[in-house]
């Protein structure tokens with residue numbers, strides 16, 4: 001498809017990993033500056049729009065999406081140089097995330113290996129500050145480049161300006177809808193420091209032999225493949241809920257009542273709870289509602305059993321949320337972007 005090609009009445013089922021049936025009015029690609037300007041003009045004309053990467057954190061819950069879907073397709077990776085402390089790289093937004101991680105590790109630049117096998121594209125990675133196995137994107141990023149749809153100019157966000165937090169950034173708040181992320185700059189340490197503290201990562205790496213970024217990538221990939229359903233086989237969006245963060249008093253009260261409560265220290269003296277554990281304790285693991293269900297091996301993941309509809313999913317989400325709220329008095333919020341109109 002060339003950059004300016006428009007596809008009308010487009011099937012969205014293969015364009016998001018949860019794979020619910022949905023169609024959009026049209027699909028356009030954002031592959032160059034002319035496309036970005038066309039997007040800005042359409043937005044000024046008040047045309048409804050949706051920005052999409054690889055659809056692994058987006059769920060289309062209605063059969064008809066009355067909007068133009070703009071899919072990011074900016075490509076290219078560049079080594080900017082080394083200042084003795086960091087290797088500096090720039091990666092365009094449409095590049096696949098996991099292929100980018102593989103590329104850095106193959107080139108001998110460690111730092112992104114714990115984030116291996118996360119689906120999606122590079123441009124979406126700062127939006128929710130992707131994280132896994134003890135590393136978050138914010139630990140490895142130096143800047144985010146974005147096209148300002150209001151002013152029609154490129155702008156660079158420093159790391160601080162991105163306001164990264166757990167599954168959060170400025171791109172989910174004031175910057176949401178105004179900027180298209182065009183590229184991400186990474187700063188990867190010349191002196192590689194492995195991060196092995198999460199779960200049994202250290203043991204899995206040592207089973208592979210030498211301690212290297214490649215073996216960490218392999219160990220993380222193996223753990224993820226065992227634990228998470230492959231969206232090509234069973235539609236899903238990864239963790240469907242964020243792990244809730246509560247204050248110390250609430251956490252202590254819960255620990256008194258449930259001594260096995262899984263919890264971790266979070267920023268500002270707060271406590272993060274494992275939503276998967278909370279959901280499992282409600283007896284919901286493996287539960288099916290219509291064509292969707294709670295994954296039988298990991299309760300934080302909701303899955304499309306093949307015939308799922310947006311209605312089924314929204315009902316299940318509500319059921320899971322109210323069960324956790326009733327039993328623990330904790331609100332769990334969806335992680336993916338639920339498109340409801």
Ligand code: FAD
Nearest residue numbers: 051053054055056057058120121123124130131181237238
């Ligand atoms: P999309 O779903 O296409 O978009 C997500 C959001 O970003 C949307 O709001 C969209 O409008 C916006 N967006 C996309 N591109 C741009 C851009 N260029 N500029 C501005 N906004 C943009 N996440 C984790 O953090 N850790 C995990 O371990 C993890 N594991 C997962 C495992 C599975 C099996 C799946 C299916 C998902 C997992 N996820 C995980 C969630 C998901 O992979 C990430 O959120 C990923 O970054 C989404 O990328 P995407 O291109 O698919 O985004």
Ligand code: EPU
Nearest residue numbers: 132133134238239241242243262274276277280298299300
């Ligand atoms: N748990 C249960 N029952 C379950 C699922 C989990 O008891 O059914 C317990 C586990 O035993 C463990 C704890 O909950 O003690 C945490 O589980 P896990 O290590 O599987 O991690 P998670 O909290 O479910 C988070 C991220 C994942 C990320 C992994 C690894 C969120 C919302 N999810 O999952 O990210 O890959 O940690 O770092 O923070 C995603 O965001 O889509 C995603 C997959």
